[in-house]
Amino acid sequence: MLKSASTPVPTADRVLQVLAVLAQHGQALSATELMERTGLARSTLYRQLARLKNWGFVLESDGHYAPGPLSLQLALGFDLASHLVRQARPDMVALAQQSHESVGLIVAVNDQAICLDMVESQQSLRCSFEKGRSVPLRAGASAKCVLAHLPKAARAAVLDAHHGPASAERQAALDELDAICLAGFATSAGEVDPGVWGASVPLFGASRQAVGAITLMAPILRAQGQEQDLIRMAVVTAARISRHLTLH
Known part of the structure; x- marks a missing residue:
C-alpha cells in the first residue's frame, strides 16, 4: 500500500515511494511538495530523485519534478501488454x-x-x-x-x-x-x-x-x-x- 507521510517506509522502498507519488498526482511537484507527501528529509529525497533522473524515470524543470521518458515507455508497454x-x-x-x-x-x-x-x-x-x-x-x-x-x-x-x-x-x-x-x-x-x-x-x-x-x-x-x-x-x-x- 502506498505509504503516507506519517508511515515509515523501508529504506529500499523510498525511491519507489517518490516515483509513486509523482505518478499519482499527475502534475509536476516541487521538492517541498514531495517532502510533504513522502515525509522524507530533503537530503534523502534528493538522493532518490538523483537516482530516478539518472535512469530517466524523472525529469526536472525549474525546480519541479515529473515522470520522465522511461515512465512513458512503461505506460506504453502496459497499454500494449x-x-x-x-x-x-x-x-x-x-x-x-x-x-x-x-x-x-x-x-x-x-x-x-x-x-x-x-x-x-x-x-x-x-x-x-x-x-x-x-x-x-x-x-x-x-x-x-x-x-x-x-x-x-x-x-x-x-x-x-x-x-x-x-x-x-x-x-x-x-x-x-x-x-x-x-x-x-x-x-x-x-x-x-x-x-x-x-x-x-x-x-x-x-x-x-x-x-x-x-x-x-x-x-x-x-x-x-x-x-x-x-x-x-x-x-x-x-x-x-x-x-x-x-x-x-
Whole structure:
C-alpha cells in the first residue's frame, strides 16, 4: 500500500515511494511538495530523485519534478501488454456506442481507484475520467465498486485507514460495500465530480476474483429517468467482458 507521510517506509522502498507519488498526482511537484507527501528529509529525497533522473524515470524543470521518458515507455508497454485492457476494450467501445455515454476501466491499486482505459462519449457534453487518474477508495461508484470486491483483508485495511478499526462510520461504509456486492453494481451522483452520474460493475477473472470494474458515466441531467437502462447495459457488458477473461 502506498505509504503516507506519517508511515515509515523501508529504506529500499523510498525511491519507489517518490516515483509513486509523482505518478499519482499527475502534475509536476516541487521538492517541498514531495517532502510533504513522502515525509522524507530533503537530503534523502534528493538522493532518490538523483537516482530516478539518472535512469530517466524523472525529469526536472525549474525546480519541479515529473515522470520522465522511461515512465512513458512503461505506460506504453502496459497499454500494449495489458490482458485486462485488451479484453475489455472492444466491449467498452460497444457500450459507449449503445449508451452514447463514456465508459472507463477501473482497478484498485493500493488505496486508490485508477483509470486504466477510457472510451469517451461522442456527445459535446460528456463525462470523462482521465486515463491514469486516481481517486481514493472512498467516494464514487468506481471507488466503492472496486473496494467492495477486494479480498476481505485488503478491504478491511482500507476501511481501518479511512475510518479507524471500530467506528460507526466504518460500519456504515462496510454495510454499503456489502450491499454493493449483493446488488452487483454501484451507483453514485456527484460524489466525486459535480454533475456526474456513474454506474460501476465488477469484472471477474478466471479464478472468479474481481480484477477491476467498468464504469458508465453520464451528466446527471441526461441520466435522469434512464438510470435503470444504463445500469442494465453496464451489467450486461461487464458479464460479457468477464466471460472473455475466463476464456483467455
